[in-house]
Amino acid sequence: MVNHPLQSPANPHFFQPLLPGSETHLSIPVTFFSKHIEGKNEQKTARLISDASDRIWQVKMDGRRLTEGWKEFATAHNLQIGDIIIFKHQGDMLFSVTPFGPSCCEIQYVQCLIKKEDDNVHDDEDDMENQHNSRKGLRQKNLKPKTELKLSLSYDYCFVANVTASNLKFDTMNLPKKASSSKALNKRCHKIILVNKEGNSWTLNLRFRESEGSYYIRGGWKRFCSENRQKEGDLITFNLVGDGRSTPMLCICPEEACSELMGIARGKKKTKKRRMWVASSSSRQNSFVTLSLTAYNIKYSKINLPVEFTKINGITRKHEKIILMDKHGVKRLTRLVHDGPNYGRRGLGKGWKLFCEANDVLKIGEPFKLKLTWENNTPLLRFCSKVKEEPIYV
Numbered sequence: 001m002v003n004h005p006l007q008s009p010a011n012p013h014f015f016q017p018l019l020p021g022s023e024t025h026l027s028i029p030v031t032f033f034s035k036h037i038e039g040k041n042e043q044k045t046a047r048l049i050s051d052a053s054d055r056i057w058q059v060k061m062d063g064r065r066l067t068e069g070w071k072e073f074a075t076a077h078n079l080q081i082g083d084i085i086i087f088k089h090q091g092d093m094l095f096s097v098t099p100f101g102p103s104c105c106e107i108q109y110v111q112c113l114i115k116k117e118d119d120n121v122h123d124d125e126d127d128m129e130n131q132h133n134s135r136k137g138l139r140q141k142n143l144k145p146k147t148e149l150k151l152s153l154s155y156d157y158c159f160v161a162n163v164t165a166s167n168l169k170f171d172t173m174n175l176p177k178k179a180s181s182s183k184a185l186n187k188r189c190h191k192i193i194l195v196n197k198e199g200n201s202w203t204l205n206l207r208f209r210e211s212e213g214s215y216y217i218r219g220g221w222k223r224f225c226s227e228n229r230q231k232e233g234d235l236i237t238f239n240l241v242g243d244g245r246s247t248p249m250l251c252i253c254p255e256e257a258c259s260e261l262m263g264i265a266r267g268k269k270k271t272k273k274r275r276m277w278v279a280s281s282s283s284r285q286n287s288f289v290t291l292s293l294t295a296y297n298i299k300y301s302k303i304n305l306p307v308e309f310t311k312i313n314g315i316t317r318k319h320e321k322i323i324l325m326d327k328h329g330v331k332r333l334t335r336l337v338h339d340g341p342n343y344g345r346r347g348l349g350k351g352w353k354l355f356c357e358a359n360d361v362l363k364i365g366e367p368f369k370l371k372l373t374w375e376n377n378t379p380l381l382r383f384c385s386k387v388k389e390e391p392i393y394v
Contacts, residue, residue, distance in 0.1 A: 012036055013088040016199035018081050019239060019251045024071050026085075028064045029198045036089055047094045048073055052109035073097075082241045082249070083107070157182045158253055160264075163225055163234045166296070172218040174295075180214055184242030192217055194224050195251040202227075206248070212295065212364075217250075228252075235266065286312050290387060292367040293356065304339055304347040313372055315346055315379050323380040324351065326358040331380075359383045 014032040016022075028037070046066060048057040053076065059069035077099060079085070084100040099107045159176045167173045179185060185206075192206040194217075204220040230236060242248030289309045297303045305315070315322075315336070324332045335349030348355075361368050369384040 011088050011090060013086055014199070015084055015086045017195050017201075017241075017249060017251060018074075018079055018083045018085065019195070019197075019241075019253065021253075022081070023074060024067075025062075026066045026070055027198060028066070028087075029200060030064065033064045037093075043093045045093065048097050049094065050077065050097045050099075052077055077109075082243075157184070157240045159238060159240070161236045161238055163230050163232055163236065165232050168222050168225060168232060170218075171220070171222045172216055173221045175215040175217070177212070177214045179240060180208075182240055182242075183244050184240045184248045185215060186244045186248075189247060191247050193247055193249045194220075195249055196228050197252050201249075203247075211298075287372045288369060288384070289372065289381075290367050290369050293361065293364050295364055298364065301350075301353070302337075302339060302347055303352055304345045307345055309372075310346045313379070319346075319379060321378055322348065323375055323378055324348070324355040325380060325382040326355055327383045328358065330358065336379075355383070361386065 012032065012035075014029050016026055016029070018026075044061050046059045046061055048059055049055075057069060057073045057076075059066045059073060061067070077097075079099060082101075086098045086100065087095045088098070089095055101107050157179060159179065161173060187208050190206055192204055194202045194204060202220050202224045204217045204224070206215060206217055208215050225231070225234075237253040238250045239253045240248065241251055286309075289306060291303065291305075293303070310316075317338075319336055322334050322336045324334050326332075332351045332355055334351040334355075337347045337349040339345045339347045356362070359368065367387045369387050370381045371384050373380045373382060
């Protein structure tokens with residue numbers, strides 16, 4: 001017996017998380033569509049069935065997208081942002097649909113008691129039954145809106161992530177500090193799921209940095225960017241989804257849903273320029289440099305000097321030591337280390353942290369000014385003062 005082209009003995013299936021915008025339409029993953037649907041059937045309608053209803057739902061298809069009819073199906077099943085929907089292909093464009101909650105447990109539906117004119121069922125009994133089902137966390141089939149999950153599930157925090165050379169190199173991406181106040185995150189949760197627009201997912205490690213009070217993800221960020229063709233300089237808008245107990249998700253938002261947020265981020269990226277250290281015509285002026293501590297400096301124990309500053313003042317590769325003199329006049333002999341592309345940058349080696357502490361430079365982003373002098377052919381950087389002007393980034 002020859003099976004219908006769209007029928008499969010294995011009943012292939014795919015899953016999709018409900019992201020912002022999924023209320024009106026849902027997309028079938030590219031791989032599933034091209035393998036099991038594209039070119040194999042001319043039907044423009046998919047049929048959906050579920051254990052929660054005896055009805056067959058007719059949903060129109062626009063390419064990979066389920067459009068007209070999907071909203072009615074989602075409303076009837078009380079689907080919410082953060083739910084995960086599994087579609088099992090039964091053949092002939094018929095899909096059995098199974099919804100899962102954000103806790104990754106299958107949603108159970110119950111048939112509410114409906115009073116008929118000829119029934120001898122009292123309203124009080126109906127109420128007791130509904131209250132019992134509510135305590136069990138079951139979703140009812142009479143289309144009553146559920147509120148318990150909606151109150152506990154947080155999906156209203158969006159942010160724009162910047163793909164940088166640094167976070168690709170170290171396979172780590174920092175979440176904004178504001179994300180730490182979201183109900184979706186919990187310090188006891190050590191995993192997070194990244195979901196792209198097609199519903200494909202990647203599980204990464206989630207960590208909390210106590211010193212900064214913020215979360216970061218690692219162990220898969222580089223792969224996620226590579227497989228989604230995100231390169232250095234690209235911006236990605238994420239929606240943070242979770243209930244604080246189950247594994248949280250970072251879902252890529254549709255551009256139309258977060259166009260305003262993306263526009264702001266792009267505007268900042270265009271106007272934010274890195275100030276370079278500029279040599280002055282005065283040799284005395286060239287001896288001053290302003291630095292500012294960054295999270296990178298603290299984490300990796302590195303702080304570089306501006307390339308132009310070292311060049312104009314004759315600090316070359318032959319110089320292996322530098323003297324740091326704090327505001328109290330205490331001197332520390334410190335190594336001049338090589339860093340950056342082709343090791344062309346010169347930085348302060350072991351001892352610079354003690355130098356900063358002695359000068360009360362403890363905050364990230366706090367600029368301070370140094371003056372370069374020489375002592376027996378050894379460069380010496382003397383602490384001058386903290387400054388209120390914008391820091392000069394290295």
